[in-house]
Amino acid sequence: MNRDELTSQILDAKRAKGLTFTELAEQLGADRLWATAALLGQHPFTEEQAAKLQDLLGLPAEAAPLLTEVPMRGSFDTLPPTDPTIYRLYEVLQVYGPAIKQLIHEDFGDGIMSAISFNADVTREESEDGPRVRITFDGKFLPYKW
Amino acid sequence: MNRDELTSQILDAKRAKGLTFTELAEQLGADRLWATAALLGQHPFTEEQAAKLQDLLGLPAEAAPLLTEVPMRGSFDTLPPTDPTIYRLYEVLQVYGPAIKQLIHEDFGDGIMSAISFNADVTREESEDGPRVRITFDGKFLPYKW
Amino acid sequence: MNRDELTSQILDAKRAKGLTFTELAEQLGADRLWATAALLGQHPFTEEQAAKLQDLLGLPAEAAPLLTEVPMRGSFDTLPPTDPTIYRLYEVLQVYGPAIKQLIHEDFGDGIMSAISFNADVTREESEDGPRVRITFDGKFLPYKW
Amino acid sequence: MNRDELTSQILDAKRAKGLTFTELAEQLGADRLWATAALLGQHPFTEEQAAKLQDLLGLPAEAAPLLTEVPMRGSFDTLPPTDPTIYRLYEVLQVYGPAIKQLIHEDFGDGIMSAISFNADVTREESEDGPRVRITFDGKFLPYKW
Amino acid sequence: MNRDELTSQILDAKRAKGLTFTELAEQLGADRLWATAALLGQHPFTEEQAAKLQDLLGLPAEAAPLLTEVPMRGSFDTLPPTDPTIYRLYEVLQVYGPAIKQLIHEDFGDGIMSAISFNADVTREESEDGPRVRITFDGKFLPYKW
Amino acid sequence: MNRDELTSQILDAKRAKGLTFTELAEQLGADRLWATAALLGQHPFTEEQAAKLQDLLGLPAEAAPLLTEVPMRGSFDTLPPTDPTIYRLYEVLQVYGPAIKQLIHEDFGDGIMSAISFNADVTREESEDGPRVRITFDGKFLPYKW
Amino acid sequence: MNRDELTSQILDAKRAKGLTFTELAEQLGADRLWATAALLGQHPFTEEQAAKLQDLLGLPAEAAPLLTEVPMRGSFDTLPPTDPTIYRLYEVLQVYGPAIKQLIHEDFGDGIMSAISFNADVTREESEDGPRVRITFDGKFLPYKW
Amino acid sequence: MNRDELTSQILDAKRAKGLTFTELAEQLGADRLWATAALLGQHPFTEEQAAKLQDLLGLPAEAAPLLTEVPMRGSFDTLPPTDPTIYRLYEVLQVYGPAIKQLIHEDFGDGIMSAISFNADVTREESEDGPRVRITFDGKFLPYKW
Amino acid sequence: MNRDELTSQILDAKRAKGLTFTELAEQLGADRLWATAALLGQHPFTEEQAAKLQDLLGLPAEAAPLLTEVPMRGSFDTLPPTDPTIYRLYEVLQVYGPAIKQLIHEDFGDGIMSAISFNADVTREESEDGPRVRITFDGKFLPYKW
């Protein structure tokens, strides 16, 4: 069994039990965006989380140790992503990516926003015009340092 | 003259005058991330902004009308982007993109975050561990509606 | 079971029962182009539609909840599409895409035709020269708005 | 001089004279979507149109014969197109392309909508919800015929 | 069962019975190049042909209705094709494609050779130098017509 | 000067003199499809043809020796070709390529149609339904021979 | 069963019986490089060779007729090949390919080395510096001939 | 000036002086295949060779030092190569590459044929059937050695 | 069974037994980086190592001979690699690759670092700033030698 096959089983079990990602995250005591990414195969779980998840979703015995291994990360075989909801994030990168780079350099000097020492958030904001999606990326600045 | 050639001239003039993107944005009375993207060729300027920019940077007479045209948008010829600062944004998409999709659907139902009725921000946050880059995307939720 | 596998089962059952997409759409009480896209895996169904479809086509019990989930959208692994009927739509994009963009900007200003707040139609028109295919895309105009 | 270089000159002259594509089309006595595509290098002009265009925009003497040659058609070097306004048309293809194919086959049998014996239209419709973009493709049905 | 899987079964049965494509075409009362393409999954059969084929090759009951459906056409996942026999056709396109376009325009004006109202032929010609392959494409000329 | 640049000059001179490819081929005493391909940069000319062409089109002195060199052949940077007239040839390859391969093997055994010991033809045929394009490929059969 | 699946079975049986490609070629009475390529799925076998191979390796009854069919040739899905031993052949092409083309043209005129009327060889040569791999390609020269 | 631009100048001068690659190699006292590859930009020359070449072809003063620099090697922007003469070498790789790998491993064990400690040759052989191209690759065997 | 399938089994067994790559390498008496690459399918094992591994991990009987075969090497289907830990190695290549080439040429002349007569190492170094990853590549210099 590899992690991709296990992710399919997790999604099948989640659907059968009628659970949301947010509910699963709460049960695991983890941030819901982190947990959703992990359930989709992008992060390892701790041993406790893996055991709880195995129990919660009725996964086979081999699942828990596999869930604690560092996975081979990455979500897309073909680029750009074709799904419209995900594509908009990619479109933001096409339109604003170089501008974000310039402002990082103006504010911090030469370096990057870490995607490792990093957290992110998705929230719902109400506005007069209707609800808005607010996505925050928050990563440590890493200066180029030889 | 096309917009790409004009962007090169803008960057040459900006460098020669020692201006930052933030300073240019202030002079134009525009949000600095929006203005940086526009200066890099991703948005049209209003006629007033175009005139001011032409004056400020000593651009040729053809520049102003060209700056007010809606450009052909998009920043990357090859994908993924090779620059490390921009690549990290792309890596976030690879690791968290499907998770963000799931949470948008849990919180809002079927639909997308608009990248058109949209604004974004880059800010510097200080933390005990050193400075952090905080990037916010804020777009109207658009439900699928036939 | 994932949505792709379920789509295969739907097509097998549809063929075995000798139903057309138009007939299935009528049974579901839905627009026939929307329904065809949904049956091909591009849209979620409502719970009632999913239940009806499960019943109508004799699908397994897991089918209904899966049909109500927002799918990962997108139809082509390789581009451009090789099928001649679909390729012609792509050829239209190659020949008329930039012209359509220019006229949207002339008529509406900077912005896009939404593909989310959107409907479309395929109809058969008779002409002296023989039948003609008429395809209409009808989407809300979304102005760029920071 | 090739057609691409001439298209650049046409766009420069159009901008300098402050003309719209719609106005140019009227002067040429041609449908405005057809004319916009032709001005962008996708169709040959008749000799009369070419002469009028040369005069109207002050193009060099070599322009007119070049404008009457059948061009090498196609607009995109990289796919999918990165510009958001054009991308939405491509997204429609990703989400509805196979459904449109199915309905053409249900209504007409095996064959295609011609992209050659073809016309199209972009119009602005007002709705309670704000303006909508309406794009119509209208092509002769061509049955597969050995 | 999808059409690809059915094509595999057809090829297995054809091999087991020691039939050629030419013989199968004769049995089906169809042109042999058209029939070969159809047997390889590129065309739908009529109901009579499908029934005859099912009988002739001992195909399962689901085969016949599937064979009458318009398939998703196209033969190559990767391009250019790696098989030397097929590659030579592609090489002809690389060396003579633009020349063929020019001569079609000189002889017919702006337009295309239809690949839909189209037939083709492969014949063996004897010459002093040995046998020659003669391939003929014969398609209706379709003038660009708005 | 390289062959691509020379091809541009040839096309400019041809247009300025109002000559067709067919007329140029006649002047060179060569088959018109071969000559069109050669004028588009796909074949070397003999010294006599090169001299005549230089004279006929008023090409610079370096042109003649360059025209007699074997060129780096191939017409397309991106594949498939986007021009509709050329694309139809490619579509024929997608739909009939494997069928042509099978029939070559049935008629000749294992081997290929040579694209080197090869000639081709484009002719206009009149039919009740209107004019038809007839393209013939005629190449020596080369059996696999170790 | 297709040829790829049969190649897998052949390799499994070869390994189980501890045979080399050279030994198999001897048993088949064929050149060892030709036979290795054929065993890897790139050539059809004669009926006698196919029968012998079926017997020798204990292949199923369907194997023999499949082995006599002309296969769809080509070894690589992705290019360039990632295996270092094969990559070096590709590197030779990158560094010396155009030079080989020039010398073929200097020695023979316009044309190609046939890859069909062709044989090749791999031999081991001992030198003071250690063993050397000597690969010979030997193909008929085919002049361009209209 | 970079090496690509210099290669163009070398080819222009070679053509103007009517020299062959073989003659240039003789003048440089170098193997003709090595020299042809070097003249096409794939190898550095010694200082003496560079000086002689500069003199022989009337190259500018900056040419000699540039010719002695190790170049960025590699000949193809797009793959596979479209030129038929070069393509045949690539086709050999597609059909015989994995077989050559297997025989290198049978004769030598795990390792590669070096493309660095390597020489090659193109010769013309006469046969009853007409001339044959014989290409030899001769590289040191390098065993995998940790 | 092919090597990829066997690699999956090895990883399943390693996980079930709770072994690390370092422990497996020790048991095999091999360098741990070499052994990890070999366990992931990139190198053949000796017969003794293969037998020990089969025993240690409870692999099926066909495993040992397969493990001693030279594999088809290479780890990535799509490039660049999406996993962040591996991507950083690729990023180093994008930023420092040409510089490393220049310094190899300055220190050694024209040639390469062998990736065949090669070893590498990953070690953990402690620093004031926290642990550092130290990766060493150590390959024989191979001068270009005709």
Place this chain on the structure above:
Amino acid sequence: MNRDELTSQILDAKRAKGLTFTELAEQLGADRLWATAALLGQHPFTEEQAAKLQDLLGLPAEAAPLLTEVPMRGSFDTLPPTDPTIYRLYEVLQVYGPAIKQLIHEDFGDGIMSAISFNADVTREESEDGPRVRITFDGKFLPYKW
């Protein structure tokens, strides 16, 4: 002027003055691998370094401010790199990349080697077998930290 054009000028001046990268690095008081990468356009220089470089190589006045800007990083347009010296680094990634990932995780846990807080080295080691290239990558370990 952009950074790519400036890099060309730097290489021309370096060649004209007969300087090595190592000598330039010494003059700039910088590590030689860092400096070589920076001279090739991958890093910004400090103002002092930029002024010194402008002086040393006789660069135009606009060079210095451009050299201090953070560049758009990345060296390769096409992948994998075709140059053999650089390709070997890429081959190491193909063969050992996943193994290096596994050992980083065994020694450090989940995380990456930073390519930002990073230095590297190329040295020449003498061995009995001849000189060896030793390349060291040394980067801070960054643990995944939400």
